[in-house]
Amino acid sequence: MTADEQQVPSVWARLDRGRREQQSLSQEQIVAAAVRLLDTEGLEALSMRNLGKRLNAGATSLYRHVASKDELLELVADEIYGELDVPPPPTEPGQWREATVAFAHSVRAMILRHPWIASVLGAAGMSYLGPNLMRITDQMLGVYEAAGFSLGEGNAVMSTVLAYVTGVTISEAAWVTMLARRGQTDQDWFERLWPIAQEAMKPYPRLSRLYAAGVDHDPQRTRDEGFDYGLGKVLDGFAATRA
Amino acid sequence: MTADEQQVPSVWARLDRGRREQQSLSQEQIVAAAVRLLDTEGLEALSMRNLGKRLNAGATSLYRHVASKDELLELVADEIYGELDVPPPPTEPGQWREATVAFAHSVRAMILRHPWIASVLGAAGMSYLGPNLMRITDQMLGVYEAAGFSLGEGNAVMSTVLAYVTGVTISEAAWVTMLARRGQTDQDWFERLWPIAQEAMKPYPRLSRLYAAGVDHDPQRTRDEGFDYGLGKVLDGFAATRA
DNA sequence: CCTCGATGCGTACAGTGTTCGCAAGAAGCG
DNA sequence: CGCTTCTTGCGAACACTGTACGCATCGAGG
Numbered sequence: 140m141t142a143d144e145q146q147v148p149s150v151w152a153r154l155d156r157g158r159r160e161q162q163s164l165s166q167e168q169i170v171a172a173a174v175r176l177l178d179t180e181g182l183e184a185l186s187m188r189n190l191g192k193r194l195n196a197g198a199t200s201l202y203r204h205v206a207s208k209d210e211l212l213e214l215v216a217d218e219i220y221g222e223l224d225v226p227p228p229p230t231e232p233g234q235w236r237e238a239t240v241a242f243a244h245s246v247r248a249m250i251l252r253h254p255w256i257a258s259v260l261g262a263a264g265m266s267y268l269g270p271n272l273m274r275i276t277d278q279m280l281g282v283y284e285a286a287g288f289s290l291g292e293g294n295a296v297m298s299t300v301l302a303y304v305t306g307v308t309i310s311e312a313a314w315v316t317m318l319a320r321r322g323q324t325d326q327d328w329f330e331r332l333w334p335i336a337q338e339a340m341k342p343y344p345r346l347s348r349l350y351a352a353g354v355d356h357d358p359q360r361t362r363d364e365g366f367d368y369g370l371g372k373v374l375d376g377f378a379a380t381r382a
Numbered sequence: 383m384t385a386d387e388q389q390v391p392s393v394w395a396r397l398d399r400g401r402r403e404q405q406s407l408s409q410e411q412i413v414a415a416a417v418r419l420l421d422t423e424g425l426e427a428l429s430m431r432n433l434g435k436r437l438n439a440g441a442t443s444l445y446r447h448v449a450s451k452d453e454l455l456e457l458v459a460d461e462i463y464g465e466l467d468v469p470p471p472p473t474e475p476g477q478w479r480e481a482t483v484a485f486a487h488s489v490r491a492m493i494l495r496h497p498w499i500a501s502v503l504g505a506a507g508m509s510y511l512g513p514n515l516m517r518i519t520d521q522m523l524g525v526y527e528a529a530g531f532s533l534g535e536g537n538a539v540m541s542t543v544l545a546y547v548t549g550v551t552i553s554e555a556a557w558v559t560m561l562a563r564r565g566q567t568d569q570d571w572f573e574r575l576w577p578i579a580q581e582a583m584k585p586y587p588r589l590s591r592l593y594a595a596g597v598d599h600d601p602q603r604t605r606d607e608g609f610d611y612g613l614g615k616v617l618d619g620f621a622a623t624r625a
Numbered sequence: 626c627c628t629c630g631a632t633g634c635g636t637a638c639a640g641t642g643t644t645c646g647c648a649a650g651a652a653g654c655g
Numbered sequence: 656c657g658c659t660t661c662t663t664g665c666g667a668a669c670a671c672t673g674t675a676c677g678c679a680t681c682g683a684g685g
Contacts, residue, residue, distance in 0.1 A: 197634040257504030277586035299612035306549030343520035369542035370618035
């Protein structure tokens with residue numbers, strides 16, 4: 140690199156460096172690039188030097204727009220919260236339930252699109268003050284308000300459902316990143332490690348019986364159905380007091 | 383160290399090194415020391431060199447008993463699952479509910495005792511094959527079996543409740559570690575950052591209204607009550623189909 | 626034109642996980 | 656007892672990490 144710079148007349152180097160297309164480096168660009176890097180290569184590939192390389196920038200240049208890696212992760216988390224679809228406020232009170240189901244599916248899909256978020260959540264929590272998260276929370280409260288819930292009741296429904304969804308989906312996300320890191324699929328794993336798992340389960344008769352049955356189904360569908368089933372029960376609990 | 387070894391007759395050094403009290407280094411010791419270190423100093427303080435120091439051992443010695451840091455974290459996760467209290471199988475079918483509540487409280491207390499687990503969960507998932515987790519899962523399935531649930535139904539209740547509990551508690555854990563890292567208490571935070579938070583919430587009227595009310599209560603009680611309320615709703619959902 | 630604040634970045638530092646090879650003791654075996 | 660083999664601890668080294676600092680270079684404002 141330094142050899143090139145001295146070999147070429149320095150004017151070119153200056154022109155090339157000084158004003159890249161667009162404004163060279165901005166916080167939004169950095170965050171967007173970080174999300175792309177995380178999606179394609181996973182959490183452990185996100186280093187400041189790696190990220191700088193993607194932006195044709197030096198590692199330390201990023202610190203002009205982002206205070207630290209931790210702060211970058213908070214920004215990144217809120218960035219992907221912006222992908223969530225908030226259903227429109229219902230016109231009839233009974234529609235709170237399908238709106239909640241739609242929102243829950245949106246959250247699950249978002250986490251599975253960005254499974255690394257599972258590892259970030261434990262450190263950053265929900266970054267409660269992120270603008271996207273605030274906007275979405277407020278809009279969802281509006282949904283429940285339109286359905287006739289009080290603010291506290293609406294918040295209870297939303298929080299409970301969100302806890303359930305993240306709880307389920309973090310496990311799923313951890314599973315898919317584990318598979319991705321080994322370059323395996325669900326089927327690969329079952330074929331290769333199932334005998335070992337079955338052997339390990341031998342001292343536990345109920346576990347053995349439970350998983351002996353469900354091995355032939357495809358696991359993706361099983362996860363989807365399990366998610367919807369549990370979600371339905373949670374909503375049943377709130378629907379009961381509503382009626 | 384090297385200076386001491388040459389200064390002192392080498393016999394002492396050999397005696398001291400060869401057989402320390404107990405058997406010097408074992409996987410259980412390493413895991414237990416790791417849990418202690420994580421509890422007292424947090425996740426970012428867990429490095430192999432630091433852990434080695436605690437055990438009067440070199441960093442690389444640990445690799446004789448543990449394949450990698452990732453594996454150590456899996457072992458550590460299963461270790462603390464061993465602290466969970468599984469309620470005894472109920473004698474009457476209706477008691478599944480209070481048994482589930484007791485288990486949920488045990489899980490929440492365990493996570494709050496070891497809040498760093500929130501950051502580990504996203505990477506390791508539940509290490510489904512860990513012996514402690516298997517034992518506990520099997521015992522809980524036994525609880526539901528004794529209450530008259532089918533194996534699949536019991537698993538559904540347990541999974542849903544566990545998802546809810548971990549979802550809620552991971553957020554709480556992230557919160558307390560954030561406070562701990564800054565050496566603050568709940569009250570500190572509210573006194574110092576509340577005006578800023580309130581200002582940030584201004585564009586979101588429902589959020590503002592929601593949190594404007596609950597500022598005078600003590601947040602610990604609020605979290606406890608919110609947890610129990612949501613848990614009750616989840617159990618209501620399952621109780622409904624049961625009756 | 627000249628100054629000034631903002632921006633990019635090379636260097637450096639302390640620390641990380643992990644590999645490798647060596648030494649020293651334990652254990653099996655004659 | 657001796658001899659060999661196996662296990663265990665560890666120092667040195669490697670490739671990397673996040674980040675502080677100071678120096679260049681730039682566009683904008685006087």
